Amino acid sequence: MLRIRGTVGDLPVDLTVEMDESDWARLGSHLGIQVQDPVPQGDISAKPAASRNDAIWDIAQELLRKAGQMTGPDLLGQLEGLSGSTAAGKRLMVRMRHSASVKVESQGDTPVYHWIE
Template identity: 50%
Template sequence: MLRIKGTIGDWPVDLTVEMDDADWARLAQNLPVNVAAPTAAAGATPVASAPVDQLWLAAQDLLRRSGGTEGPQLMSELEALAGSAGAAKGLLVRLRHSPKVKIEVREGVQVFNWVEE
């Protein structure tokens, strides 16, 4: 789910858009990609996919390897991975809404935790 709040001129806007994985993939196709795709694991059958899907997989792997990361630190790491703040925000939003991620608030800071289902 994506929530958009703001104004258009003097009119307030509060819009909620429900998106499934296919919608996120189509949206992500417009994000800039500045990273090399991760290599396939030994013995794995490579699957052809769009470069942005590889970026999404890399973002998930980043959080999975750390186990848990504070929001500002994760945003910084995603920006380095994606090559821009805009792309990093998109990945952060996708992580926030992923069923594999649980968010806790500790001392006013969001902590993103990887939860394997």
């Protein structure tokens, strides 16, 4: 599920979009990342397919990587829309904070998330 909140002009918008694995793969391809395809049922030697949460995590990382850096409130807003809820967005932020590819620095009251390679 993907939740989009914001405004169109003066009108508030709160839109929820149901997405299946193929929809996530198409979204990932538009962002320039590849979401793993499901593993065929008969192939037990292959590793398990990425779950929806892994697909969201991949897209969240790509979002910060392409931006280079984002303030905490801006990143949370993007992650809320991506994950569909404030709680899930906050969980993604905590996961990013502990990622080796992300550096968080404090600028006054606002943390700034930087993508590092």
